[in-house]
Amino acid sequence: MNVLITGASGFIGQSLVSKLREGNHHVRVLTRGNPTQENEFQWNPNEQFIDEKALENLDAIIHLAGANISKRWTKKYKKELFESRINTANLLKKYCQKNNIHLIAFISASGVNCYGTFTSDEILNEDSRIIQNDFLSKLCAEWEQAADQFSDLSDRVVCLRTALVLGKNGGVFPFLRKITDLNLGAAIGSGKQWMNWIHLEDLVNLYVFALEKPTINGKYNAVADDIPPNKKFMKTLARTLCKFFISVHVPAFLIKLMLGQMSIIILHGSRVSNKKIKSSGFDFQYDKLQKTFKTLI
Structure with a gap:
């Protein structure tokens, strides 16, 4: 297939581009800088511009573009988090309509935070009620609404509600390993919040x-x-690295002081089910946390 990817230079995007090429897909990437390779095409969301050559004979779009969620959420940065996801999807739709493009698939990133920010033993699935009770859940809801606009331009629209991504060279794992290597691993807040995760691969x-x-x-x-709950997650990492685990929890107020509103990502979490995608035939290679940690160290 001819596949166009946004956010191709990111942590997930780089690995995905390589995997698609291994599968003999023809990958095109959108770049804000000057294209340096044949498969690169310029776009400038702020100027509402996409090089239309990127859309010629296009089969699918994978929309990964989005500012890093792990930076402090100032008022200005919240706007960037929103615009880098929703406005870019709107721009893609505008150009697909302009060029009469009909896709086989439009696939967009999303987040498990769409279910709302709370800690509960309830197991959430794709039919669970969406509770827009904070900035992040509202962002995810609008992210998916932007993707759903492609329903009249694509045979399929897929949103992958993604958990914490564990990878050796990106995401949150290098930071978690660093603090654990210093024997500073500890439960965060109550330690009872559920830690949804997925291996990058x-x-x-x-x-x-x-x-x-x-x-x-x-x-x-x-x-x-x-x-697992956060306490077990951090304890498993410490055990895997043969490091001490501090029994005293890191207080929630300290995390809030350090991270501001972004602290909700690690202070709250409910269990999310993968039953739907597994019943569709997908097999996870990394289904156990300690086994996964061992592949990353």
Whole structure:
């Protein structure tokens, strides 16, 4: 397939581009800088511009563009988080309509935070009620609404509600390993919040699966099987690294002071089910947390 990817230079995007090329897909990427390779095409969302050559004979779009969620959420940065996801999707739709493009699939990133910010033992699935009770859940809801606009331009629209992505060279794992290596690993806040996660390799394979399997359509949770509370998550990492685990919890107020509103990402979490994507035929390679940590150290 001819596949156009936004956010191709990011942590997930780089791995996905390599995987798609291994599968003999013809990958095109959108770049804000000057293109340096044949498969690169310039776009400037602020100027509402896309090089229309990127859309010629296009089969699918994978929309990964989005500012890093792990920076402090100032008022200005919240706007960037929103515009880098929603406005870019709107721009893609505008150009697809302009060029009469009909896609086989439009696949967008999303987040498990769409269910709302709270800690509960309830197991959430794709049919669970969306509670827009904070900035992040509202962002995810509008992110998915922007993707759903492609329903009249694409045979399928897929949103992958992604959990914490664990990878050796990006995401949150290098930071978690650093503090654990210093024997500073400890439960955060109550330690009872559920830690939804997925290995980078499984997530990349899931994007390819969603692209290639014609029955995949709609919303899917991209999350592994073994979802522990935060205390067990951090204790498992310390054990894997043969480091001490501090029994005293890091107080929630300290995390809030350090991170501001962004602290909700790690202070709250409910269990999310992957039953729907597994029943569709996807197999996770990394289904156990300790096994996953061992592959990353």
